[in-house]
Amino acid sequence: MKAVVLEAEWSPRTGVHIPADDAARQWAVNASEAYRNPVMELRTVADPGAPGPTEVILEVGACGLCGTDVHMYETDEDGYVLSPYHLKAPVITGHEFSGKIVAAGSAVSELRVGQLVAAEEIQWCGTCRECRGGFWNQCRNIEDLGITIDGGFAQYVRVDARYCWPLDAVADRYGSEDAALEVGALTEPTSVAYEGMFTRAGGFAPGSAVAIYGLGPIGLASVALAQAAGASQIFAVEPIAERRSLAAEMGATHVIDPLADDAVAAIADATKGNGAAMIIEASGNSKAVMGPIEDTLGIGGKLVVAGMDAKPASINTIKIQLKAGQIYGTVGHSGSWNFPNVIALMASGRISMDKAITRRFPLAGLIDALEETKERGNGKILVKPQT
Secondary structure, eight states: OOEEEEEEEOOOOOOOOOOOOHHHHHHHGGGGGTTEEEEEEHHHHHHHSSTTTTTEEEEEEEEEEOOHHHHHOOOOTTTTOOOOSSSSSSSSSSOEEEEEEEEEEETSSSSOTTTTTOOOEEEESSHHHHHHHTTTGGOOOOEEETTTOOOOSSSSSEEEEGEEOOOOOHHHSSSSSSHHHHHTTTTHHHHHHHHIIIIIIOOOTTTTEEEOOOHHHHHHHHHHHHHHTOOEEEEEEOOOHHHHHHHHHHTTTTETTTSSOOEEEEEHHTTOOOEEEEEOSSSSSSHHHHHHHOOOEEEEEEEEEEEESSOOOOOOOOHHHHOOOOEEEEOOOOOOTTHHHHHHHHHTTSOOGGGGGEEEEEEEGHHHHHHHHOOOOOSEEEEEOOO
C-alpha cells in the first residue's frame, strides 16, 4: 500500500535526560529534544495484514493535517523538529482520521465490516494508575497513532476496535459516505477542544463570554463548541484574516486582529469590563498571548491551555490570583465520552465542522500540503488516501 513515512535522526540534545527504556527504543516524550533532520516521503509499504482478535482494518477515508504533523516536519536552527510532543521514528504519520472497516477480528462485536468510524489517536492502556484515575491522555503506557505507531496517512491502518467510534449518525445527517468521512476526520481535533473546555475545565455557565486566542483547527473547534454550549459572546483573536472569516462563519460574535486592534480593550468594551469566563489558548505561541490573556480573564475565569509550545512563557501569577482565576493544562482528546459526544453534536447539527475544511489533497500531495500549511492560512486540510 501507499503511505507517508517520517524518518528522523535520534540525537538527544546535550543535557537532556532520556530514561533508559525510552532511549533503548528511541521513544521521545518531547520530540524537539531528541529527533532532528526529519524526512517525510510517500512510500510503498506492507499493508496491515489480517486483524488480531480485537482489531479492525480501516480503509482510510480522510485524515486531517495537524499542527503536530507540521512541527514534526519543521525544524529549528539546529535541525531539531519543532514538535514538543511524543515521537518514535520511523512512523507512518497522520492521527486525525476516519475510515471504513474492511476487516474485523474474531472478538469484535460492537462494530461491523462496512461501518464508518472515527479513530482515537491516543492509544491508552486502561490499566495503569493514570488511566484508572481517568487521565487517559496521560497514560503511563501511551502510544499515539501516526506519532509513535503507524497512523492514517496511508491507504489502510490497523486499530484496536476499542479506539473506534461509529459515524452512522453523521452519515445519516450528511447523506454520503464521503462527506461523513470528511467530517469524521475532524472528530479528533474537535475532541481535543472538548477535552480542554468541558472534561478538564468543566465548561462555563451559558450566557458567559468566551475568548479564543489562535484560530487553527483547535481554535475553530473551540468557537463551534462555545456557540453550542450557549456562550453569549465569542471573541476570536487571530492575526490571519482567512481564519478570522472562518471563525465568524462558525459562530464567533467578535473577530479581532491583534496586530491591528487592542484585543484587551475590545473585549473589555464588549463585556462592560467583565472579561471572559473562559479563555482557550490555542495559538501555541504562549509568549505572545499570555499577557493579553491575563488582562482578558474575568473574575473566577478559567484559562484552558490547549496550544502546544516548547518554549517557556512567563505568567504574572498575581493577576490570576486577584481574579480568582483557574488554569487548566490539557493535551489530547480521550476522556469521558469526548468522542461520542462530539460525534453526536456533529450528527445533530449543533456544530458544523465541515465549515472548517478549506483544502483537500491526495496522499501523494501531502508534502505540498505541509508546505502550504506552514503559511498558517488554512482551516483544516484533509488528505484523501483513496483519491
